[in-house]
Amino acid sequence: MFYERWHIRDPVREMELVDVLLRNRGTDREEFRQWWRGRSYSPFKMKDMDKAVSKILDAVRRGRRMAIFGDYDADGITGTALLLEFLREVGADVCYILPHRVLDGYGIRPSGVEQARRMGAELIITVDNGISSSEAALRARSLGVDLIITDHHLQEGPLPPAEAVVDPNRNDDEYPFKGLSGVGVAYKLILALSEALGRSTEPPLDLVALGTVADMVPLTDENWWMVRRGLKAIANSRRPGLRKLLEVSGNLNKAITVTTVGFHLGPRLNAAGRIYAPDVALKLLISKDLDEATRLARKLNRLNEARQRMVERGLAEAEEAIEKEGMLRERVLVLMREDWHVGVVGLIAQKLVQRYHRPALVLTRAPEGVLTGSARSIHGFPITHVLAGLSRHLLTFGGHELAAGFSLHEEALEPLREGLISAAREMLTEDDLKPTLEVDCLLEPEEVNLDTIKILKALRPFGHGYPPPVFAMLGCRVVDARRIGNGRHLSLHLEKEGHLMEAVGWGFGELGWTPGRGDLVDVAFGLEEHNWRGREVVRLVLEDMRGSKF
Template sequence: MLQSKYHWNISPYDLEASRQLQQQLEIPALLASLLVTRGISNSEDASKFLDHSLMELHDPYQMSGIEEAVPRIRKAVDAGERILIYGDYDADGLSSTALMIELMRTLQANFEFYIPHRSKEGYGLHNHVLKQAHDNGVSLIVTVDTGISAVEQIAYAAELGIDVIVTDHHEPPAKLPEAYTLINPKLPYCPYPFKGLAGVGVAYKLAYALLGKDTPAAWLELVALGTIADLMPLTDENRVLVRMGLEQMTASSFPGISALLHTAGWNQGEVTSTNVAFGLAPRINAAGRMSHAFSALDVLTATSMEVAEDLAEKLDLLNRERQQLVDDIVGEAFKRIEAKEAAGTLPDVLVVAGEGWNVGVVGIVASKILERYYRPTLVLGIDVATGECKGSARSIPGFDIYEALTYCDALLDHYGGHPSAAGMSLHRDRLEEFEQRLNEFARNVLRPEHFIPSLQADLECRLREITLPVIEQLAQLAPFGMGNPSPRLLVRGAELLDYRQMGKDGKHLKLTIRQDGSMIEAVAFGKGEIFKLLTPEARVDLVVEAGINEWNGQRKPQLFIQDISIPHLQVFDYRDPLDPGTKIEELQQGILKTSYCSAGSMAAVSSRRADLLAVGHLEGTSVWVYDQEQGISPGRSESDRGDAVTVKTLFVIELPDSADIWNKMLTSFVNLERVFLLHPRSSVDTIEAPSRERFKQVYIFLRKYAGQDECLEERVIAELMSRFGISRRMLYFILDIFVELDFIVRGEGRITVNSAPSKRPLESASGYQSLGLLAEMEQILLHEEVPQITEWITCQLQGVS
């Protein structure tokens, strides 16, 4: 058994609506079903969704503030006023700044631009920059992806005689800045019909209001980049903007974007949202995280391919350094959280801070911590000299982190963001109280169900439905991202034909699965650890995304695994090990490296005859011995029998003396998921399945032998072993059954045959029945192969549950 990482939710499914849509649009059934599960069941809406155009974009003048901004910018351009573009250091802010630079170049404006340093200055407008702008003769500032919370800074700009036009998309605070005008679709009074634009989307709307149909289509590349990188919903007009932008990228007008795509491994063909999200965005963000964002802006605004390629290589190197730095901080953060977890004090909201931690990467660290612990997480870097803490937060559905920070605003110097991600700064002296306040807020918001991560699957299907033509049709649903995820399909009960690790250090997993005769390869990135927990006999349930694998001119379907589950017990065959203790230690170390098993969930079981000291030193593996009455009992004095319920992985070192003990053991390990067999396969004292013929053979011999002067038990057993080839252990069972039936009497080393035995049938003896069950158990566990053993243990578990 392998538990899924997520709780799987299946979207509601309307079979009749899907059939109608399939017939009306003449599309594959799977594509029709996916449209319906996404709330698109009307044929007209579906056609528009599959074949959209720029005609679907909203009028920019519907956005509050644009009507005031356009004439002010035109006036500044005509009068030769000095204009400052003030941006942000993330990929959305840099895309916005690059787009505004393109606009100002087109307008032939007199302008300059500024991006704050992420760690030295932090997010937002800063008075020293405004003062410098004033000294440079700036009379108009246009912000992009920032400014909606800059109340004091914009007031200071007004004192300097500078007008400020704010274009932003972040959540507006209760008190708004008194700027020349505010452009943000999220303003409570703004009638703009779509609130999900990225910062670059808002900047594009302003540019389009100024240029109209003369707005270059190439600028949509920047819109696509910023929108995808900032995880904005790819719905409504974002879907149109991003799709058009991605189409432009295939033959980009920006040397920097082309250079970055090639650096990230793209060579030719369609540019997808995945190329942007995992190729472009991390490299652009690396500049602000590791150095200054100006280097990324230089790439985006480069006019020479030679210069762009050189800059792109430098960003790629920065990104690699960033990856290593993140790994180091994540490791340190995990140790701190694990200490709280071990002490039983893991809070609902995790706050970790470290001296000297690079504040440029703490958001990524927070994401990785959230992925492991599934709790709202805040990670802060502490400036040792000043005590100032700057950090980033990542949250889970149902917990608005921006609202939580607002609850703590008295402790914060600055904060801003979205319900799922935010940034903040405060002094280290307030950290403890800050954590307390956050968890106080969480106690009124979070419920147990919030801490269970979920994965939404669009629908359940069979492998035969996932064909190459169908996957090509599914591409019409793109671009994929927030609000319009790549279709996720649930496949149940697939046979596992082959599995292996791939990539550096076996980081990834590749499966070959089969169902109803259809066979397909499936790849699980970052899940190579699962390899140790798979068996050839496994039947897997998968949540997957479908794609196309192109190699050497061939194209075939390929699945990308999002989550995996094995819903049945698994048996691993390591019978006849040279040293059970060493083998268990080896297996334990491998298993604990996975995130699917934890210390305390593993146990080893054997008889009291086994050398339990061989495994007794293994930390995190409990030791149990077989017990006639209860099935098992703790092998260590400090253990409690109730601990058996926590066991999910069982190492069987030796078999018990009876099937009854085995069944009682299974009754105790009620949450068992996997069994590792490490017992010897052969035994000189084999047990036979009881038969009337064998018992008759022994009884006749005893009656004859008992007529002699002495009927010594040891002599009888030796003679029976020699004459009939019966093992000593088997003979003991037979003699015990004869005693139970009152056929013989055993005592003082002698056997006496009753002259007038009872007439009870052989099968009525409980010992006879127990012997049959024991023989069956040993035959299966000693001699059968894993499929038969798995089926037998599964039946045993069902029988005792």
């Protein structure tokens, strides 16, 4: 087994399958119909949207130079590209700034305002940052520069004194959907500007889908239909940069899915901001020259390969330290190494959580000498709340329930570690540390058919906060089982109640157990269409397998 526990959310199904799946994802048929129809809330329902639109259009009319201040991740890069293209299209004098992760840090700061002013900007528009940037707002005011903040992160303190703060997650905002990404908020700003200009055409959704999926915001409500349409826009995109990105990632002329974006395109865009400079990714997205796009896409591919090597090496070093120092005695992992790149510590932390199923905080030394780190957590240990309780040890911190960034002086590391260990002992039980597989419901063998596949297709795309369905079937008899792919994977035929089913377990060679013919097993799985010798069959894609008691 990969998981110690299976939590079957609906063991005795009394509703139709589609209703079970929607209910388990916090919605129902009527709400889902609204998603399907593309329910879009007016952008002017966001606080300060009217002020932002007025300021920007005034700057366009008067020829005032604007600077877009974005972020170094895929969300901030796509949002910056989207807004940059629109403003140029309507005749604005606009430039952009993307901060360097190591040299500049996250979010607009006074130095970023000063840089924009040196570039001639009289108006700065942030994308995917700024909700906590009061110092930058004060510096902008002192320089006579107008500042408009667009962000989607939670408001942790007082609002910055900007001309407008557009963020559905500011404390006093009543916008109906709180899950927009940074590029999603930028898209809403563009819709508001278009409405004010009397333009009927909507901006493309290819970049919106890229940033939304890459930022792992919930794929529900507005995000669901924007990503659904955006995936089609990516597949049909005429952007040279996107076409070349698809090509170098091996996805050209293939079906574009959330997996394509989340595991192939997004990481390549993010690689630039993690270990190099995010401008490479932005230039790729807005490029209109095929030769330039080819060169930039190949560079991103090389950067992504380098990033993967950094993570693999860092993960191996972290696992060695965990084993050597007996860190699994505690319910939280805290690791620091000076030669880990600041751009990959979050990825190392995420992989440690996946492997050890406990919160992980991974730190390295920043150029200015302080320690900087990334935290990833599990349910039951809201990491930003925990860090808030230990803020006396920190210089900065911020994030969400399951992910955060922070910095501190070196002498504060041990007090922070002790505080985290104490909090984990108090808040987490041993059961919380057991990997648990969430299963939607039991599926009958006769339901493994194309009709069920049609239901799943209608509910796509699945993603973060709206996960792909996982089913379980108990007491299946193994007809045959063999290892494939040099022993890494498992191919099976299962039988229950006279129904023969094909199954595959990717990576199941690691289980060290291959069931024998006639064994009874319980399986947890997803479903997929599989072309076998010219005919479409439905195949079980295993999530877990265990010996059956039935």
